[in-house]
Amino acid sequence: MSEADEMPRSIIKTVSFPAEQWPAIERRFQLSGETNFSRFVRSAILDTEIRVRQIAFDPAPLGAELARIGNNINQIARLVNTESVTTLEEMKATRALVREIQVLIERAAKEAE
Incomplete structure (x- = not known):
């Protein structure tokens, strides 16, 4: 033993x-x-x-798209912070933008494989 x-x-x-x-x-x-x-x-x-398999991921090609989405999210956040209230439509729009980011990153990761 x-x-x-x-x-x-x-x-x-x-x-x-x-x-x-x-x-x-x-x-x-x-x-x-x-x-x-x-x-x-x-x-x-x-x-x-x-x-361990590492995937080389370069976010640079996504920069413009991510910047646009980030700008939209910031505008919604600014409105929510100044008004102290949010609508269902704003919440749905924010979720859709976050989903769009996830799709972009997943697509780029698959292309990098």
Whole structure:
């Protein structure tokens, strides 16, 4: 038994699997030769290589569009702050502008892949 196996375990996490995945997991557990499922899972998590994929994202091409949207949001915010009240239409317009920003950024990220 290793030192790690003798350490107290104060953090407990529960994992659920779809029924279709369980036979493959059970088979890997059997093939590992490990007899303790918790040790098997800890080893699988700690010894697995994690690959981080970074997407190069240059916001410059979006600058003009984001500036226009930001200007519209600022105008709505200024009106709300001076009037201390907002209308449903202004709230909907602001949400639509934020959604437009999200779409622009998602599109640019996909193009960068």
